[in-house]
Amino acid sequence: MSSFSRVTKFKRFFVASVFLVSIYAFASHGVYKAERPINRMLRSSTPFQEVQDHTPKTNTEEYTMRSPLSRNSKGSVSCSHESKSGDSTLLRLNNFFRNETEWKAEGAFNIFLIETSCDSKPNYRFWCSVESMAQQNPKGIVWYVMTSPVVDLSDGLVKQLLQKYKNLRLVTVDLDDVFEGTPLEELYRSGAWHSNATKWPAANLSNMMRKAMVWHAGGFYSDLDVICISPVTELRNVIGLAEFNLVNGANFHFDRHHPMLEKFMVYLNEHFNPTVWGMNGPRTVSAVLRSVCKENVLHQGLQCDGTKILPHAAFSPIQPHLNPMFFQKTAIKDMHERFPGSYVIHVWNRISRVLPVIKDYGTIYDEASKRFCPLSRELATKKSKIY
Template sequence: MHRDVTPTVHSKNIFIVETTCNPQSLYRNWCSVESWASQHPDKELWYILTSPFISDTTGIMKSLLDQYPNIRVVSSKFREIFQETPLWDLFNSDKWLKDTAWPESNLSNMVRGALVWKWGGVYADTDTICIRSTTKFTNSVGLVVDGSINVAVLIGQPHHQAFWMLMEHIKENFKGNVWGHNGPKAITSVMTKLCKGGSFHEIANNEQGCQNMSLLTAKHFYPIPFRQRQTYMLERKETDLEKLFEGSYVLHFWNRLTKTDPITVGSKSILETAAKKFCPITYRAATMHSRFF
């Protein structure tokens, strides 16, 4: 892994962060990395790992690096990421680590806004599969069906005020033991201020923005709501993803709720079909010795 490189400040970065300190990344993580890299060959994808070393016994990392020259696998340098941001003191405290069952989620919620604000580009969670290039979007966040905003995908130019406001909101309202408080709830509060209390659905449906920040409808990044998440896993007839997800760019499969549900070889589920098409190298590695991953 590279430890002495940092991104260039521009909008051609894609950041994916593994915050569990797992030295052997899950196949689903690598699938996300591969899908984003394959759909954005002109962008630099930074896969940031919190483990001080990585185990590549399956050879998946080498295979992906050989195939996709735009992938950068790097170790985390969080002090550099949070330096000169509103989250510096919070990161250096133990507040996000103590009295919580989700320290990795707290870290993830803190780091995503800092990355996009500091260097610009796209932040994506590891439980996403990119099915179309997102290059057409500049400063954008996506709604979910209930009208709130999720943080699995954030897109922004360097130093955009929305992501500074997100970090400020987390600093001032941090609650490490409440799921979603520092993520979806935080970005929803920020966009409520930027949109001056206007209807998110109306703004998104009319393709309007709020102070140079676009709101995208749920179909863009979250086409299947979390309450229907099992739709991703169900066995089905061959799925035409282009027709099924016309107008979608990302599939978000809600990993906190689906991580114990296996993707079964031959099921022709949405996730299996998406993996075969959009992360083929990862899919072959994951299914070489097992019918599940």
């Protein structure tokens, strides 16, 4: 056997091993039963009964804040960035809550994507999510809410996106404003979500912020590891299945001050666990829905308390364990034909971030990027065909 053949086989074996390890890590199950780490102060007007958690537990790789967080004696947390005065490569962002007239306007449809790692330069796949939302929802206002007070302009992408998509808004927030007066204020000020006990403070903050932001303004929330392929502006008070008996909070719409959002926040405040991946996200919303809807098994079409559960095809057309399919060649390049009835395709970043995308190789992800986030894809592949 030639040395070239041996090297080729080794490369293939290595890639296959990465796929299998990633899938195993995602599918591994555990058991959870924990005590509340902070005092319980807030109560829902409709107290929850004890809810048995039927959802699988997963292990995952660690997620940490990329930039330092500072915390004062009152429990307020903020991102710190060192930047020189007059630095033209950084754009200082406006505070979302100063745009109240716009997001509270009659008939406004708000769409939220949230960055919680204090990163002033999000990666191109995140920008792809933002761009696809702006492209597919011209009737909506797309708010990219960053915990970083500044965004990096050095590669030119931000300027291009803002020029092309007039419905796109890049903003920052004061976390005190986000959580003040909500059932999550106690949890936020406790610091439990970014203490030494947790491996993923950015994910914890995301699970908290998405509920509070939609509570304040009403609208559609989306994670940053999706590509939007159809308008979501027709949706009202919905959340989607991810897999059997598990609802995912990666995409949802609720009206401002919706009672279900309040229940999600109260439950999270009372049952927050810093040590178990997924407990503060999918398992929180799933446990609440089982309790409120009085159903042991969650299913598509289930409606209660003004909330409807959509089929997994709506937001998760490919299940997590089949994630590598996004990075393989596809014979069907039309995403609407490939994923009928889907609003977004969810690529499960905690697995897919280790999988490369090759420009013009014909994979699902690249074909979707070509159509729904062309500016982000173009810049991502400017110096390399792999992104």
